[in-house]
Amino acid sequence: MIDWLTEPWQHAFMRHALLAIVLVGVICGVIGSFVILRGLAFLGDALAHAIFPGVVIAFIFGGNFLVGAIIAAVIISAGIGTISQSGRITNDTAIGVIFAGGFALGVALLSTQRSYARDLNSFLFGSILSVKRTDLYLTAIVGLVVLVVVFWFRREFTTIAFDRAFAQSQGIDLWKFDQAFLIALSLAIVISLQTVGNVLVLAMLVTPAATARLLTERLRIMVVLSSLIGASCGIGGLYLSYYRGVPSGAGVVLVATSVFLLTFLFAPRTGTITSRIQRRLHHPHPERDEFIQRSA
Amino acid sequence: MINADARSDSARALLEMRNLTVHYDARPAIADVSLDVFAGETVSLLGPNGAGKSTLLKVIAGMLPASHGSVHFNGSTLGGANPSISYIPQRAGADWSFPISVLEAVELGLPRTTPRWRGFSHPERARARAALDQVGMDTHAGVQIGALSGGQQQRVFLARALLDRGSILLLDEPFTGVDVPTQELFVTLFDEFRAEGTAIVYATHDLAQAARTSDRVVLLNRQVIAAGPPGQVMIEETLRETFGGQVLFLTAPKSGSGTSQTAVFR
Numbered sequence: 001m002i003d004w005l006t007e008p009w010q011h012a013f014m015r016h017a018l019l020a021i022v023l024v025g026v027i028c029g030v031i032g033s034f035v036i037l038r039g040l041a042f043l044g045d046a047l048a049h050a051i052f053p054g055v056v057i058a059f060i061f062g063g064n065f066l067v068g069a070i071i072a073a074v075i076i077s078a079g080i081g082t083i084s085q086s087g088r089i090t091n092d093t094a095i096g097v098i099f100a101g102g103f104a105l106g107v108a109l110l111s112t113q114r115s116y117a118r119d120l121n122s123f124l125f126g127s128i129l130s131v132k133r134t135d136l137y138l139t140a141i142v143g144l145v146v147l148v149v150v151f152w153f154r155r156e157f158t159t160i161a162f163d164r165a166f167a168q169s170q171g172i173d174l175w176k177f178d179q180a181f182l183i184a185l186s187l188a189i190v191i192s193l194q195t196v197g198n199v200l201v202l203a204m205l206v207t208p209a210a211t212a213r214l215l216t217e218r219l220r221i222m223v224v225l226s227s228l229i230g231a232s233c234g235i236g237g238l239y240l241s242y243y244r245g246v247p248s249g250a251g252v253v254l255v256a257t258s259v260f261l262l263t264f265l266f267a268p269r270t271g272t273i274t275s276r277i278q279r280r281l282h283h284p285h286p287e288r289d290e291f292i293q294r295s296a
Numbered sequence: 297m298i299n300a301d302a303r304s305d306s307a308r309a310l311l312e313m314r315n316l317t318v319h320y321d322a323r324p325a326i327a328d329v330s331l332d333v334f335a336g337e338t339v340s341l342l343g344p345n346g347a348g349k350s351t352l353l354k355v356i357a358g359m360l361p362a363s364h365g366s367v368h369f370n371g372s373t374l375g376g377a378n379p380s381i382s383y384i385p386q387r388a389g390a391d392w393s394f395p396i397s398v399l400e401a402v403e404l405g406l407p408r409t410t411p412r413w414r415g416f417s418h419p420e421r422a423r424a425r426a427a428l429d430q431v432g433m434d435t436h437a438g439v440q441i442g443a444l445s446g447g448q449q450q451r452v453f454l455a456r457a458l459l460d461r462g463s464i465l466l467l468d469e470p471f472t473g474v475d476v477p478t479q480e481l482f483v484t485l486f487d488e489f490r491a492e493g494t495a496i497v498y499a500t501h502d503l504a505q506a507a508r509t510s511d512r513v514v515l516l517n518r519q520v521i522a523a524g525p526p527g528q529v530m531i532e533e534t535l536r537e538t539f540g541g542q543v544l545f546l547t548a549p550k551s552g553s554g555t556s557q558t559a560v561f562r
Contacts, residue, residue, distance in 0.1 A: 037394060087321065152412055159404050162394045165385035166404070166456070168359045171377035217440040219395045 008242040016131040017195075017238055020139055021252060024192045024204060025230030027143040030150055031188045032209035032230070033223045034181065037161045042092060043080075045202045046099035047182070048189045050076045052106030052198060055123065055190070060113065066142060066190055073186030076102060077179060126197030128238075128248040139191045146184045157181065158219060195234075196249040203253040204230060211260045214267045233259055308371070310335045310495050311356065311464060315365035318351050325351040327519050329365070335463065338486055338496040340506040343516035344539050349499035350386070352516065353466045356497065357383035369464075379407070380462035384453045386469050392442050398452055399437040402428055405456035427455040432481060447478030454482070465489060467498040471505050483509050503530065 008014045035044050054072025058065050076098055083094035110120055122130075150157065156177050159167040168174055185205075192201045208230035212222045236259075237252025246254070265273045309332035316329040326348035333339055341349040354360040356367060358377040367374040369381070394401075402424045403416055410417055416424075428434045431451040436444070441452065450470055457465065471479055486496050486509060500506050506513050507526040515521040515529060515538040522529040522538075 037391070155404065155408075158396070161391065162396060162401065162404065163385065163390040165354075165359070165389045166383070166453075169357045169377055169383035169385065170405075171358075171379075213395065217395050217442075218397065219400075222395050 008238065013129050013131070014238065014242065016133065016136060017128045017248065018235065019136055020128060020131045020195050021234030021238060021248075022231045023136075023139050023143050024195045025208065025232070025234040026227040027146050027188050028192055028201075028204040029208045029212075029227030029230035030147060030223050031185055032205035033212065033219070033226045034150070034157055034161060035185065035205050036209045036213065037219075040185075041202065041206050043095055043182075044185060044189070044205045046080075046095045047073060047076065047186055048193075048198055048201045049106075050099045050102030051186055051189065052103050052123070053109055055193065056106045056109045059119070060109065065193070066138065066187070069190040069193075070183065070186060072102070073183060074179075077182040077186075081175075122197070123193065124197050124199050125247055126193065126195050126200070126249040128195045128241075131194060135194060139194075142187050142191050146187050149180065149184045153177065153180065196252055200249045200253045203256055207253070207256040207260050208233060211256075211263045214260075214263050214270055229259060230256070309333060310370060311497075312368040313352075313356070313365070314368070316352070316355060316362050316367065317364040318348070318355060318360060319363045320351075324363070324518060326355075326516070329516075329520055331514060331520065331523060333464070333495050333497055335495055336490050336493045337511040338490060338498075338509060339512045339514060340510040341497065341499040341514050341516050342501075342503065342506050342538065347517045347538070349516055350468050353383065353468050353497065353499055356464070357381055357466055359383070378462070379460060381464045381466065382457040382460060382462045384457045384465070384467045384470060387446065387449050387453065387473070390449075390453075392444075392449065394441065396441055397437065398433060398439050398441055398444070399424055399428065401441050401452055402456045402459065405459040407460045423459060424455075427458045428452075430458060430485070431455045445475065446473040447475035450474050450478055451481070454485070461489075461494065463494055465494055465496045467496070469499050469501070471500055471502055479505070503535075506530075 009018060032044075035041060051069045051072040054068035054070075054075075055065050056068075057063075058068025079098050080091070080094045083089055083097065084091040089097075106123075107120070110116055110123070113119060156167070156172050159170065159172060160174065160177055164174065188205070189201050192204055196204055209222070209226040211229050212225035215225055216222050233256035234252050236255040238248060240246050240251035240255060241248040244251070263271070265271050268274060269278070311331075311333035313329055313331045317327050318325045329348075329352060331339075341352060343349050351360065355362050356374075358374055358381065369378060374381075399421075403420070405427075406416065406420050406424060409420070425434060425437060428437055431454050433448060433451050433455060436448065441449070444452065454467075454470075470482060474482075489496060507530055510526060512524055513526045513529055514523045515534050517538045522534040
């Protein structure tokens with residue numbers, strides 16, 4: 001058993017993958033908690049797709065992925081804001097338009113490259129097994145920035161998520177904090193692209209946070225649980241990938257989804273099945289009680 | 297327009313609104329609103345849905361810029377949020393499924409005194425608990441906010457505003473969907489605040505509540521239809537002008553002589 005557990009980590013590429021997925025799990029778990037509480041899952045997905053052209057342009061010109069992605073994220077969030085402020089088009093429609101358009105642009109740009117199919121595949125589904133030491137440093141630094149931003153402005157982000165009107169009356173600049181949040185979210189997405197890829201990054205943002213939400217009624221605990229669940233599902237997914245040959249991104253997301261479903265069904269108090277059992281156990285039943293008393 | 301202001305012009309208003317107009321789109325949400333609010337008085341804003349009550353409160357709270365006109369507080373122009381003005385939004389705007397306890401929700405109203413890397417200090421926690429105590433919710437401190445009734449939610453909102461209570465308290469429909477004990481508590485607290493010199497401005501749909509608890513009533517339907525003591529401005533002519541055909545007047549003989557008139561919504 002111990003051999004089974006330790007075997008994957010004897011390879012350097014697996015150790016790199018392990019560190020990368022733990023970092024991504026923690027970072028996405030933290031920012032993902034705010035994503036689901038604010039109902040921004042669709043925006044998270046859209047950002048992941050819409051920053052694609054930025055990443056591709058950086059890739060073609062040999063620039064830094066992060067810089068390309070951040071520039072794209074800023075342009076996109078400003079674009080979504082401008083379109084939805086026009087009044088006739090709702091926010092989610094604006095997100096939809098920009099998201100699909102941006103992604104198409106990325107695909108078109110990437111298709112000009114000779115290694116198109118292989119590159120597209122690694123962008124879409126990640127290539128966690130090719131994580132290098134420098135990638136790890138970059139992930140750690142960017143991740144730290146995201147965590148510090150969320151920690152530093154935790155009160156503002158919490159107030160905005162709970163009661164937007166009150167936040168505004170407190171003098172909190174909603175636009176500024178929304179932009180800061182979007183940029184932090186984009187950074188979290190970008191550093192996850194290599195590990196889980198464009199298509200599945202949403203699962204890292206949403207699934208562990210949703211699982212944590214089922215388990216607690218306290219934001220602070222939810223954020224911690226969400227990171228722990230994200231990181232552990234990441235490790236679980238790597239095992240699945242190593243022993244079953246499943247692509248790593250898919251393995252991680254499948255483990256996370258299974259954990260969510262199990263929690264949904266069996267969480268203490270809130271689980272669909274557990275709550276039903278508890279209701280039945282505590283349901284008043286005078287005849288049964290009398291029978292038990294008599295037979296005792 | 298009736299503008300029966302009980303006060304002499306010499307008394308300086310705490311809040312002076314002059315020709316306020318706010319446009320969301322082509323049609324103004326409020327147009328040419330001029331009002332004064334004095335220290336230690338309760339003013340209720342009455343009007344149908346879409347009359348601009350919430351808009352006016354948001355302009356005073358510094359959350360919404362006016363397209364035209366100005367708001368002066370203590371003689372200086374207001375621009376943006378001001379710590380002297382406390383605002384309690386409508387309950388419906390908050391996310392009541394948010395994973396936060398009653399005490400934590402109240403603590404969000406604490407003015408920042410500790411550095412960002414630190415949590416709330418013991419005295420701050422104690423202040424938040426004292427505010428909860430004031431609204432009769434101290435036993436609910438650890439409860440998840442989603443488990444509260446409408447009245448309890450409104451009490452939590454009031455407690456949160458009390459932590460940083462300014463000289464003006466703005467409330468957007470504090471009596472909507474709220475139980476009678478909570479309404480009574482609010483009225484009692486309003487009296488206390490008023491005695492301390494706080495001005496209270498609240499929006500409501502409840503004509504009887506407004507008549508009972510306010511020093512002055514402002515009938516609003518995009519414009520100020522009438523403003524003054526309830527007995528003087530809440531008459532058939534102005535109420536009809538404010539609410540249109542939505543108000544029904546019931547006239548009943550009084551026990552002594554004469555009749556009493558009650559306005560009810562159709």
